[in-house]
Amino acid sequence: MKQHLDIALIGCGKMGSAMLRGWLAARIVNRIYVLDPAGLPEEFKEYAPNPLTYFKDTGSFTEEKPQADLYIIAVKPQIMNEVCRAIAPAVSKNAVVLSIAAGQKISVFESFFGAGCAVIRAMPNTPAAIGKGISVAVANGFVNEIQKEQASTILRSVGQVAWVEDEDLLDAVTALSGSGPAYVFYLIEALAKAGEKAGLDPGFSMKLARQTIIGSAALAEAQPELSAAVLRENVTSPGGTTQAALDILMSEKFQDILNETIKAATTRSRELSQ
Numbered sequence: 337m338k339q340h341l342d343i344a345l346i347g348c349g350k351m352g353s354a355m356l357r358g359w360l361a362a363r364i365v366n367r368i369y370v371l372d373p374a375g376l377p378e379e380f381k382e383y384a385p386n387p388l389t390y391f392k393d394t395g396s397f398t399e400e401k402p403q404a405d406l407y408i409i410a411v412k413p414q415i416m417n418e419v420c421r422a423i424a425p426a427v428s429k430n431a432v433v434l435s436i437a438a439g440q441k442i443s444v445f446e447s448f449f450g451a452g453c454a455v456i457r458a459m460p461n462t463p464a465a466i467g468k469g470i471s472v473a474v475a476n477g478f479v480n481e482i483q484k485e486q487a488s489t490i491l492r493s494v495g496q497v498a499w500v501e502d503e504d505l506l507d508a509v510t511a512l513s514g515s516g517p518a519y520v521f522y523l524i525e526a527l528a529k530a531g532e533k534a535g536l537d538p539g540f541s542m543k544l545a546r547q548t549i550i551g552s553a554a555l556a557e558a559q560p561e562l563s564a565a566v567l568r569e570n571v572t573s574p575g576g577t578t579q580a581a582l583d584i585l586m587s588e589k590f591q592d593i594l595n596e597t598i599k600a601a602t603t604r605s606r607e608l609s610q
């Protein structure tokens with residue numbers, strides 16, 4: 337397998353930048369071609385022109401036709417069609433097109449890049465910005481094992497990678513891990529509010545809520561052999577304060593609320609991909 341890949345990054349916004357940062361840190365790329373009319377973010381300027389070539393518009397990109405192993409599509413879904421249509425003539429026929437756009441089906445990319453084109457659709461999440469994301473990917477039938485491994489390498493530079501066979505699962509994946517960071521941040525807000533109600537100063541309550549989530553997540557990461565249930569039980573002495581709290585949390589239909597939460601996001605993801 338080729339160790340150092342040539343990659344074209346189409347869209348260098350929040351998610352594109354996070355990935356680019358990861359590739360540069362992991363030194364897994366040979367050449368990088370970045371297309372983004374918004375300009376090359378300051379932090380990457382030291383990498384141009386070598387190993388990074390920057391293109392300000394699709395015109396110069398298609399004129400140059402940079403030959404890459406993978407073309408990573410990281411633009412907003414709203415402009416996806418326009419961008420794909422514009423760059424399609426420049427994309428090498430034996431390359432992989434890897435999209436991270438929410439709700440854009442593999443068939444959309446096949447329609448732009450040709451029916452025999454190798455396409456991977458992946459759903460990362462925002463902790464990718466610090467290398468702690470998780471991406472779930474699905475490939476069409478034209479992606480071979482080597483290309484799959486190359487795509488895993490690319491996605492692993494910003495966190496963990498999981499593959500699924502069934503593209504329909506990406507709606508539930510989007511609902512759980514794609515949107516999930518927002519639920520955790522909301523939990524921080526809600527805990528801080530509850531702390532205020534219990535008499536804590538707002539700033540202090542927020543500090544406690546935030547660090548509790550950070551510390552608990554770090555603990556779960558440090559002890560992967562322990563299930564979430566065991567980690568919870570480790571905080572819970574029978575008849576103690578945590579037990580009193582969990583008697584409320586676990587009986588007040590918290591699971592039902594989360595079921596509804598994930599269901600709503602899954603349904604919305606399905607609607608958006610129609």
Ligand SMILES: NC(=O)c1ccc[n+]([C@@H]2O[C@H](COP(=O)([O-])OP(=O)(O)OC[C@H]3O[C@@H](n4cnc5c(N)ncnc54)[C@H](OP(=O)(O)O)[C@@H]3O)[C@@H](O)[C@H]2O)c1
Binds near residue numbers: 346411412436460
């Ligand atoms: N952020 C997330 O949590 C997340 C999670 C999973 C998946 N995603 C997916 O990742 C994709 C990118 O999201 P994002 O949050 O990174 O968005 P973003 O920050 O807006 O980045 C998109 C970038 O593409 C640029 N762009 C606009 N027109 C272009 C063109 N013709 N060619 C190349 N680049 C162009 C934008 O420039 P302008 O600013 O000038 O328009 C912007 O810099 C989306 O499809 C989203 O669904 C995001």
